[in-house]
Amino acid sequence: MENNPEKISKPEVDVFEEFLSRPPQEKYLLRLFIAGNTPNSNRAFNKIKNICEEYLPGRYELEVIDIYEQPEMMEQEQIIAIPTLVKKLPPPLQKFIGDLANTEKVLLGLDINYYRSN
Numbered sequence: 001m002e003n004n005p006e007k008i009s010k011p012e013v014d015v016f017e018e019f020l021s022r023p024p025q026e027k028y029l030l031r032l033f034i035a036g037n038t039p040n041s042n043r044a045f046n047k048i049k050n051i052c053e054e055y056l057p058g059r060y061e062l063e064v065i066d067i068y069e070q071p072e073m074m075e076q077e078q079i080i081a082i083p084t085l086v087k088k089l090p091p092p093l094q095k096f097i098g099d100l101a102n103t104e105k106v107l108l109g110l111d112i113n114y115y116r117s118n
Contacts, residue, residue, distance in 0.1 A: 028052070028060040028110070029089040035082040036068050043099040044083035051103060055112050 032048055034041035045064060052060045067074045067082060077086055079095075087094040087110055100106050 026059065026090050028056055028087065029063075030060060031063045031065055031077065031086040031088060033065050033067055033074065033077070033079050033082055033084045033086070036066060040099045041083050043101070044085065047100040047103070048085055048106070051100075051106055051110075051112075055107065 030048065030052070032045060034045065048062065052062060065073050067079070073079075079086075081097045083097075083099060085096040085100060085106075087096075090111075094109050096106060096109055
């Protein structure tokens with residue numbers, strides 16, 4: 001699928017412009033793709049919500065996209081497995097497949113600084 005600016009929906013452009021106009025503190029725009037009310041989808045949602053609340057309070061927007069309700073978004077974002085978390089902002093774009101059970105892996109992938117005591 002080629003990058004075609006005409007295919008970007010106006011609301012998506014508005015969301016990016018809003019994020020870019022905010023103060024320089026890093027904001028995170030995350031999209032979680034799920035397939036209905038399945039155990040894996042629920043685990044992924046609960047896990048990323050908890051991570052965001054603990055490590056990014058007030059600095060994130062989490063969009064949950066059910067592929068049964070918005071199948072076009074799956075193609076637009078080139079999603080091949082469910083659940084998938086997409087980090088849109090800050091760059092670089094990252095994708096995580098699965099129920100996000102490994103918190104440390106998710107934090108490292110999102111480039112979130114955290115203190116690990118071992």
